[in-house]
Amino acid sequence: MEKEKKLVEAITPMDEDFAKWYTDVVLKAELCDYSNLKGFIIYRPYGYAIWENIQKFMDARFKETGHENVCMPLLIPESLLQKEKDHVAGFAPEVAWVTQGGSEPLTERLCVRPTSEVLFCEHWAKIVQSYKDLPLLYNQWNSVVRWEKTTRPFLRGAEFLWQEGHTIHATKEDAMAETIQMLEVYVETCEELLAIPVIKGRKTEKERFAGAEATYTIESLMHDGKALQCGTSHYFGDGFARVFDIQYADKEGKLQYVHQTSWGLSTRIIGALVMVHGDDSGLVLPPRMAPTQVVIIPIATHKEGVVEKATELKNRLNKVARVKLDVSDKMPGWKFSEYEMKGIPLRIEIGPKDIEKNQVVLVRRDNREKTVISMDELEAKVPEMLEAIQKDLYDKAQKLQTAKTTSAQSMEELRDILDKQAGFVKGMWCGDRACEDKVKEVAAASSRCLPFDQEKVGETCICCGKPTETLVIWGRAY
Amino acid sequence: MEKEKKLVEAITPMDEDFAKWYTDVVLKAELCDYSNLKGFIIYRPYGYAIWENIQKFMDARFKETGHENVCMPLLIPESLLQKEKDHVAGFAPEVAWVTQGGSEPLTERLCVRPTSEVLFCEHWAKIVQSYKDLPLLYNQWNSVVRWEKTTRPFLRGAEFLWQEGHTIHATKEDAMAETIQMLEVYVETCEELLAIPVIKGRKTEKERFAGAEATYTIESLMHDGKALQCGTSHYFGDGFARVFDIQYADKEGKLQYVHQTSWGLSTRIIGALVMVHGDDSGLVLPPRMAPTQVVIIPIATHKEGVVEKATELKNRLNKVARVKLDVSDKMPGWKFSEYEMKGIPLRIEIGPKDIEKNQVVLVRRDNREKTVISMDELEAKVPEMLEAIQKDLYDKAQKLQTAKTTSAQSMEELRDILDKQAGFVKGMWCGDRACEDKVKEVAAASSRCLPFDQEKVGETCICCGKPTETLVIWGRAY
Numbered sequence: 023m024e025k026e027k028k029l030v031e032a033i034t035p036m037d038e039d040f041a042k043w044y045t046d047v048v049l050k051a052e053l054c055d056y057s058n059l060k061g062f063i064i065y066r067p068y069g070y071a072i073w074e075n076i077q078k079f080m081d082a083r084f085k086e087t088g089h090e091n092v093c094m095p096l097l098i099p100e101s102l103l104q105k106e107k108d109h110v111a112g113f114a115p116e117v118a119w120v121t122q123g124g125s126e127p128l129t130e131r132l133c134v135r136p137t138s139e140v141l142f143c144e145h146w147a148k149i150v151q152s153y154k155d156l157p158l159l160y161n162q163w164n165s166v167v168r169w170e171k172t173t174r175p176f177l178r179g180a181e182f183l184w185q186e187g188h189t190i191h192a193t194k195e196d197a198m199a200e201t202i203q204m205l206e207v208y209v210e211t212c213e214e215l216l217a218i219p220v221i222k223g224r225k226t227e228k229e230r231f232a233g234a235e236a237t238y239t240i241e242s243l244m245h246d247g248k249a250l251q252c253g254t255s256h257y258f259g260d261g262f263a264r265v266f267d268i269q270y271a272d273k274e275g276k277l278q279y280v281h282q283t284s285w286g287l288s289t290r291i292i293g294a295l296v297m298v299h300g301d302d303s304g305l306v307l308p309p310r311m312a313p314t315q316v317v318i319i320p321i322a323t324h325k326e327g328v329v330e331k332a333t334e335l336k337n338r339l340n341k342v343a344r345v346k347l348d349v350s351d352k353m354p355g356w357k358f359s360e361y362e363m364k365g366i367p368l369r370i371e372i373g374p375k376d377i378e379k380n381q382v383v384l385v386r387r388d389n390r391e392k393t394v395i396s397m398d399e400l401e402a403k404v405p406e407m408l409e410a411i412q413k414d415l416y417d418k419a420q421k422l423q424t425a426k427t428t429s430a431q432s433m434e435e436l437r438d439i440l441d442k443q444a445g446f447v448k449g450m451w452c453g454d455r456a457c458e459d460k461v462k463e464v465a466a467a468s469s470r471c472l473p474f475d476q477e478k479v480g481e482t483c484i485c486c487g488k489p490t491e492t493l494v495i496w497g498r499a500y
Numbered sequence: 501m502e503k504e505k506k507l508v509e510a511i512t513p514m515d516e517d518f519a520k521w522y523t524d525v526v527l528k529a530e531l532c533d534y535s536n537l538k539g540f541i542i543y544r545p546y547g548y549a550i551w552e553n554i555q556k557f558m559d560a561r562f563k564e565t566g567h568e569n570v571c572m573p574l575l576i577p578e579s580l581l582q583k584e585k586d587h588v589a590g591f592a593p594e595v596a597w598v599t600q601g602g603s604e605p606l607t608e609r610l611c612v613r614p615t616s617e618v619l620f621c622e623h624w625a626k627i628v629q630s631y632k633d634l635p636l637l638y639n640q641w642n643s644v645v646r647w648e649k650t651t652r653p654f655l656r657g658a659e660f661l662w663q664e665g666h667t668i669h670a671t672k673e674d675a676m677a678e679t680i681q682m683l684e685v686y687v688e689t690c691e692e693l694l695a696i697p698v699i700k701g702r703k704t705e706k707e708r709f710a711g712a713e714a715t716y717t718i719e720s721l722m723h724d725g726k727a728l729q730c731g732t733s734h735y736f737g738d739g740f741a742r743v744f745d746i747q748y749a750d751k752e753g754k755l756q757y758v759h760q761t762s763w764g765l766s767t768r769i770i771g772a773l774v775m776v777h778g779d780d781s782g783l784v785l786p787p788r789m790a791p792t793q794v795v796i797i798p799i800a801t802h803k804e805g806v807v808e809k810a811t812e813l814k815n816r817l818n819k820v821a822r823v824k825l826d827v828s829d830k831m832p833g834w835k836f837s838e839y840e841m842k843g844i845p846l847r848i849e850i851g852p853k854d855i856e857k858n859q860v861v862l863v864r865r866d867n868r869e870k871t872v873i874s875m876d877e878l879e880a881k882v883p884e885m886l887e888a889i890q891k892d893l894y895d896k897a898q899k900l901q902t903a904k905t906t907s908a909q910s911m912e913e914l915r916d917i918l919d920k921q922a923g924f925v926k927g928m929w930c931g932d933r934a935c936e937d938k939v940k941e942v943a944a945a946s947s948r949c950l951p952f953d954q955e956k957v958g959e960t961c962i963c964c965g966k967p968t969e970t971l972v973i974w975g976r977a978y
Contacts, residue, residue, distance in 0.1 A: 057573045058580065059610065064623055067568035067638070074569065090545035091552065095535045096574075096643055096659050097596070102536065115602055118575070120599035120612065123658075124647040132537070134598065134612070136575070145533060145542055153524070160545070165574055165642075169602040180601075181574050489851060 033363075035302050040246040047296055048175045050306045051364050060178025061173035065289070068364065071313035073183060073289055079161060079215045079311070080185065080287070083207045089187065092143040096164075097132040102140050106265045109139060112232020116169045118180075134167040139233065139258075140256060140285055142188040143266035150280065152271050153192050158198070161187040170193075176293035177250075177500050184288035190268065190280040194259065197281035201257040202378040205238045205401040208253035216291065217308040217416040218242050218298050219423055220252055221446070221495060223471025228458050231284075237258040241470045241495065243423045244297035247444030249470050249497035252294055253287035291499070298419050299388075305365025306388055308415050309408035316404060317366045318347045319357050321373030331377050335370065335400065341406050367411050368404065386411055388418075429479040436484060436496055437465035444498050446470065448477070449484040451494040455484035469495040511841075513780050518724040519652075521756055525774055526653045529783045529841050531701035534564050539651035539658025543767075546842065549791035551661060551767055555641060557693045557789070558663065558765070567637040567665065572619040574642075575610040580618050584743045589619060590710020591942045594647045596658075612645040617711065617736075617762055620666040620938035624758070631670050631750050634758065635678070638663075639665040654771035655728075662766035668746065668758040672737065675759035680733040682763040683716045686731035694769065695786040695894040696720050696776050696889050697901055699924070699973060701949025706936050719823040719948045719973065720851030721901045723737065723777035725922025727975035730772055771978070776897050777866075783843025786893050787886035794882060795844045797835050798824045809855050813848065813878065820883050840865060845889050846882065863931055864889055866896075905918040906958040912964060914974055915943035922976055926955070927962040935963035939974065948973040 032050060034042040048054055053069030059089065065073065081091075097120060104110045117133040135141070163185045170178050187204055191197040197236040214220040220240035232428040234256040244254050258281035263269070271275045278308060309315050316339060320332040329349050336347040346366075351488055354371070361369060371383040375432040382400070384393045388411055396404050426445030436447050451457060451469065458469055461484065476493050483490050510528060512520040526532055531547030545546065559569075565875050575598060582588045587625030596786060597610040613619070624636065641663045651657050665682055669675040683700060691698040698718035706717040712734040720730050738757035741747070747755045749915070777784040787793050794817060798810040814825040824844075826835055844895050849861040860878070862871045866889050873881050908914040929947070931934060936947055939962065954971050961968050 055626070057619065058622060059573055059575060059577055062573035063576060064573065064619075065571035067570055070569050070571055073571075091548050091550055091660060092545055092642070093543035093551075095537055095540035095542065096645065097537060097540060117602070118598045118610075119600035120596045121599045122609075124594050124596075131600075132596075141535065141542075144536060148533070165571070167574065183571060379717055 033302060036147075036300075038244065043302070044293075044297060047300055047304050048293075053296075054175050056175075059180075061170055063175050064180060065183070068291065068313065072292055072295070072307075072311065075313060076211065076215065076291065077185070079123065080207065080211055081163075083210065084185075084187070087159075087203060087207065089161045089189075091196075092160045092162055093164070094135075094138045094145070094162060096135060098135055098138075098140060100131045100133065102144060103133055105140060106233050106262055109233035109262075113137065113168075118167050118169055120489060121446045135164075136166050136168045137284075137286070138162070138164075138166075138186055139188065140266075141264060143262050143268060143320065146190055146280070147266045147268045150190070150268055150270050153273060156270060156280065157189055157191045157196060159187075159189045159200075161185055174293075176289055176296070182288050184286050187283070189283045190263070191282070192272070192278070192280070197259075197283050198257055201236070201238060201255045201283045201285070205240065205255040206257070207255070208240050208285070208287055211287065212240060212242065212252055212291070212294075213416065215308070215311050216295055217310075217412055217419060218252070218294055219416060219420040221471065221473055223473040225254070225471055226455075226458055226469045226494070228455055229415070229469060230471040232254045233258065233261060235261065236292050237469050241446075241497075242294055243426055243446060243497075244294065244500070245300070245422070246297070246436075247426050247498075249331045249499040250290070250294050250297070251445065251470070251499065252291055253285070255285035256283060258282040258284070271404050280358065299415055300365070303359070304363030305486065306415070307365035307367060308480065309367040309412045312365065312367050313344065314346045314364075314366050315343045315408055316345045316370060317361045318345065318372065319354055319361075320347075320349060321354050321371055322374075323349055324349075325374045327373070327377060328374060331341065332372050335372065335382065335397070335432045338393055338400060339404060342401050343408065367408060388415055430484060430496075431480050432484050433464045434462050436461065440465060440467055440498055442500045447496045448479045448493055449496050450478075450480045450482060450490050451492050452483035452486055452488040452490045453492055454483070454486065457483055460485045461496065465496070466498060468499055470497045470499065511780060511782060514621055514723065514778075516855060517715045520772075521778075521780070522775060525778055525782050525841075526771075529843065531770065531774075531783075532653050533757045533903050534653075537658075539648055541653050541657060541659075543661070547770065550773070550785075550789065551803055553791060554689065554693065554769065555663075558685065559641075561688065562639050562663075562665070565637075565685065567639045567667075569640060571640055571642070572613070572616045572623070574613060576613055576616075576618060578609045578611065580622060581611055583618060583720055584711050587740075591615065591646075596645050596647055612641075613644045614644050615762075615764070616640070616642075616644075616664055617666065617740060619747060621740050621760075624668055624746045625744045628668070628746055628758065632750050634748060635667055635669040635674060637665075637667045637678075641664055652771075654767055654774070658966045660768065662764050662767050665761070665763045667739070667761045669760070670748065670750070670756070670758065672759050675737075675761050676735055679716060679733045679763070680712070682761070683718065683731070683733040684761070686718050686733070686765055689765065690718060690720065690730055690769070690772075691894065691954065693786070694773055695788075695897060696730070696772055697894060697898040699949065699951055701951040701973065703732070703949055704933075704936055704947045704972070705777050706933055707947060708735045709880050710955075711736065711739060712956060713739065717949050719924075719975075720772055720776065721904055721924060721975075721977070722772065723778070723900070724775070725904050725976075727924065727977040728768070728772050728775070729948070729977065730769055731763070733763035734761060736760040736762070777893055778843070781837070782841035784893070785843035785845060786922055787845040787890045790843065790845050791822065792824045792842075793822045793886055794824070794846045794848060795835075795839045796823065796848045796850065797828060797832055797839075798825075799832050799849055801827055801829075803852045805855060806850070806852060812848050813850065813860065813875070815877060817882060817927055820879050821886065838941075845886060864877065866893055893914045908974075909958050910962050911939050911942045914939065914945055916974055918943060918945055925974045926957045926971055927974050928956075928960060928968050929970050930961035930964055930966040930968045932961070932964065935961055938963050943974070944976060945974040946977055948975045948977065953957035
């Protein structure tokens with residue numbers, strides 16, 4: 023029993039040490055494990071099943087919007103990475119270099135892809151000829167490597183899993199529409215599947231992707247009030263096209279450069295899932311993406327008919343939900359804790375007395391609410407309750423976000439607010455990089471985005487005091 | 501029109517130069533493209549869609565048989581790779597080494613995974629404690645890197661996509677049953693999904709996977725009579741478990757070593773698909789796995805009602821098959837050739853005269869057979885015909901395999917047969933490695949497998965003449 027007990031007791035309470043709580047949850051819920059190589063995690067079955075469900079949802083949206091999956095090489099020759107100057111400046115300092123193949127040193131270093139823009143560009147330059155070839159709407163699911171020094175499971179890794187979409191278009195307008203469309207797919211993924219409310223906006227030049235003309239982002243707020251960038255969508259204009267010579271003949275036969283986008287969402291989002299919905303008992307998963315939505319725990323399994331009845335319920339529920347039945351010989355209380363740790367949205371308890379009364383007990387993971395229902399109502403009530411949980415999780419997160427969103431008129435006020443309670447802070451900004459740097463220095467806050475929903479919380483830049491119309495969401499971020 | 505014409509005319513006939521034919525097909529059908537890095541190919545949308553369909557089929561079988569997907573790190577520290585001596589001897593000469601991370605040289609070299617046994621072992625040693633934890637049935641879909649000198653798209657690459665299954669079990673019997681079960685999943689994938697008949701058997705010690713106690717294989721025969729290994733399943737015994745100290749407490753509390761398996765099937769199988777079913781017009785895809793099963797080509801699209809009727813047919817057929825409608829302004833003849841190149845199993849032609857007669861013309865890709873059917877029969881006939889094509893492709897491949905399978909009593913006879921016509925050659929073998937090496941030297945043939953269906957085609961080893969009961973399938977292989 024000792025080992026079993028440990029599993030449940032070992033979580034550090036959130037309020038005591040949020041970072042420790044986070045690490046405890048991702049390890050104890052068996053989402054991942056450390057490997058012996060720093061920054062490289064092992065995605066265990068439960069963590070990977072979560073990623074698979076996210077992939078399934080997104081991949082269907084990608085295909086509905088006309089995208090096709092491809093797979094580019096893992097390694098990029100140094101000379102190719104160096105072609106676009108801003109891009110290489112952004113990535114070269116943090117890549118892993120392959121210098122030896124088999125027993126021979128390589129004549130040119132190869133980097134393990136940190137992102138694949140240059141590979142797509144090189145390929146497109148070869149295959150694109152006419153306007154009829156456009157647009158090309160590609161995506162790939164892969165892992166990338168960035169040699170990060172400070173790493174945390176899911177949030178920042180030397181290796182992480184993601185999808186990277188890459189598209190080229192005949193016109194600026196088409197490329198811009200794509201950039202925004204894919205940002206909206208990310209919004210949908212976060213809000214509808216993961217129950218994570220997000221703020222949409224544009225990144226400042228400082229926070230922009232290396233080589234992009236514009237980077238759009240969705241930002242969410244974790245339970246501790248820190249911000250997390252959930253996904254980004256980049257508009258490149260024809261910058262890469264000019265460097266890589268990706269041209270097409272338009273209807274008049276005139277050569278034109280293509281306009282390009284890329285967009286990515288990574289396993290970081292699993293970190294967001296944990297930190298938005300989790301509590302001191304572990305994970306809390308939104309039903310729509312939970313690998314297991316309902317766990318059935320029979321009470322007094324040795325009593326005649328209990329396991330049989332529980333199995334019958336499982337077979338019935340299988341048709342309307344993803345269900346697991348645990349008939350192992352562990353104690354019910356231990357099972358309750360284990361599946362709470364794993365964030366299973368709904369628990370069904372069934373014992374001899376329930377069978378007598380033709381009822382079952384439903385217990386919600388999110389608020390522990392118990393409901394007794396007739397067994398006859400099972401197929402109707404369970405999906406209903408799952409949808410209610412999904413909605414309530416979103417509302418709760420939205421409420422937290424609203425409660426933790428304030429505004430500031432000066433850098434000092436911003437700092438004081440954030441020192442007291444982390445969150446999103448609205449503050450005006452003149453557009454000057456120097457002011458953005460100064461805010462970072464004084465308030466330890468970064469610009470999360472220029473939100474699409476602009477409002478006027480003040481008249482002047484919180485740093486230099488110059489009049490401005492531009493609102494920035496500031497915060498301390500993962 | 502010049503570019504359009506070229507697409508169709510540029511295939512080298514199979515009998516003229518099989519290798520050139522193969523490369524032409526994989527490039528012209530747009531399955532893949534070369535990158536600028538030797539041995540690293542780009543999986544283009546059509547090639548990747550084929551892989552996705554294979555993945556979907558296999559992943560469902562893996563899950564039905566209780567396996568879970570995981571994801572291990574991309575990089576392996578040199579010291580970890582070196583732990584199992586046979587394993588490192590097999591793989592170290594052909595790996596890519598990362599020696600630099602960001603701007604700093606690493607203190608220990610890391611190899612890009614050529615396969616992930618050691619990563620799984622290290623993880624298992626940490627997490628396995630009791631017999632209750634077993635079996636662990638894991639799989640991962642990823643890419644691996646092997647620094648091959650001679651590379652060909654899909655067949656042999658410096659990088660390739662695959663799945664690698666890794667499992668541990670309490671007993672030898674369980675592990676062996678798993679090894680064989682997964683080999684059977686591969687058989688099913690090849691025969692039922694891809695219409696590729698295979699021979700099942702065990703590899704000789706020489707051809708065994710580095711570190712395995714036994715390697716099982718499925719072997720298929722290409723159109724040119726050369727053999728191709730389609731998938732392998734390995735039984736490790738407790739060899740790795742002893743090196744990595746993976747032990748569990750059995751029911752009596754006694755520590756025992758686990759028994760292990762691994763099994764893999766790669767994008768090589770796409771090469772097999774091309775070489776088993778393809779012809780001088782390009783790819784021929786088995787309907788069950790074809791990304792597009794039916795292409796509808798309207799004739800005289802400018803005539804009133806043609807495009808509308810074709811669209812109506814598409815919408816009807818969408819419910820029973822994966823259908824594409826091509827209403828582009830290219831000539832029908834060009835479209836015919838293009839979709840033949842891409843191997844779409846069934847073409848539907850519909851023109852004004854067909855509409856008048858309430859009929860459509862069906863043309864099979866595999867044998868060019870034309871059938872005129874009433875439009876009313878569409879939903880009934882099309883799936884029927886697709887299944888007929890699937891069956892006929894398998895039968896044709898099986899017939900070819902039978903025709904190209906012979907037997908030999910001596911090495912010299914083996915050589916003469918293979919020089920005249922490549923194929924599978926049955927020949928007895930004493931079990932001695934020296935004889936196997938000699939056969940390689942004299943007849944340029946390798947042992948493909950010791951088939952499960954053993955028979956007695958002779959009394960003595962084809963090399964040394966010693967009496968033996970063991971049959972080997974010999975061949976020249978990709």
